[in-house]
Amino acid sequence: MTLKRQGKEGERPALPATSWAVLGLLSFGRELSGYDLKKWADASLRFFYWSPSFSQIYSELKRLEKTGFATSRLIVQDTGTRDKRVYRITDAGTDAVRTWAREAPVDPPVLKHGPMLRLWLGHLLEPEQTREVLRQHREFAEAMRGRALTDIESAKDEAAWAYPALTLKWAERHYAAERDLADAMLADIEELEAAERERGTRP
Numbered sequence: 652m653t654l655k656r657q658g659k660e661g662e663r664p665a666l667p668a669t670s671w672a673v674l675g676l677l678s679f680g681r682e683l684s685g686y687d688l689k690k691w692a693d694a695s696l697r698f699f700y701w702s703p704s705f706s707q708i709y710s711e712l713k714r715l716e717k718t719g720f721a722t723s724r725l726i727v728q729d730t731g732t733r734d735k736r737v738y739r740i741t742d743a744g745t746d747a748v749r750t751w752a753r754e755a756p757v758d759p760p761v762l763k764h765g766p767m768l769r770l771w772l773g774h775l776l777e778p779e780q781t782r783e784v785l786r787q788h789r790e791f792a793e794a795m796r797g798r799a800l801t802d803i804e805s806a807k808d809e810a811a812w813a814y815p816a817l818t819l820k821w822a823e824r825h826y827a828a829e830r831d832l833a834d835a836m837l838a839d840i841e842e843l844e845a846a847e848r849e850r851g852t853r854p
Contacts (some may be wrong), residue, residue: 669707684735685708792826
């Protein structure tokens with residue numbers, strides 16, 4: 652979405668989704684380093700959108716500083732380690748991300764389901780290969796569900812993370828559903844193969 656405002660500030664620049672994500676992470680009011688932002692993204696955004704890479708985060712931080720939506724300062728480390736740069740959202744940045752959250756069109760999610768694409772090509776695979784694809788997907792979904800539960804517990808200690816905690820609850824339910832769908836598809840494959848054997852189309 653292109654977000655613009657006329658007036659003394661001029662036009663606000665169009666920002667990519669990654670910028671809004673990084674600015675959103677800063678909107679919780681803390682000074683955060685690039686490393687902190689990556690950690691927070693991995694603990695929340697990755698469950699329902701994506702987690703930007705370090706290079707993406709630092710690139711967007713530069714963009715946000717240039718637009719006046721974020722500021723940074725260098726913290727000198729007493730331990731002799733490398734100095735740390737931390738970032739904070741500005742009032743203009745808070746206003747911008749608030750406007751974006753309130754006014755941006757609600758885009759429907761785009762599903763790109765790798766395991767289902769493989770299963771769609773099941774006629775080219777051996778029966779055990781289709782099962783293995785689903786078993787791997789089930790294992791992944793259960794691992795993500797467990798990670799979401801862990802992060803829900805961590806989010807309880809952060810008063811500002813009430814709504815991110817809700818998205819983590821959604822993520823836990825989503826991955827539980829993916830796990831259960833994999834189980835259902837495994838049963839569907841057994842039923843399909845039994846029917847094919849009965850028809851004599853599968854040995």
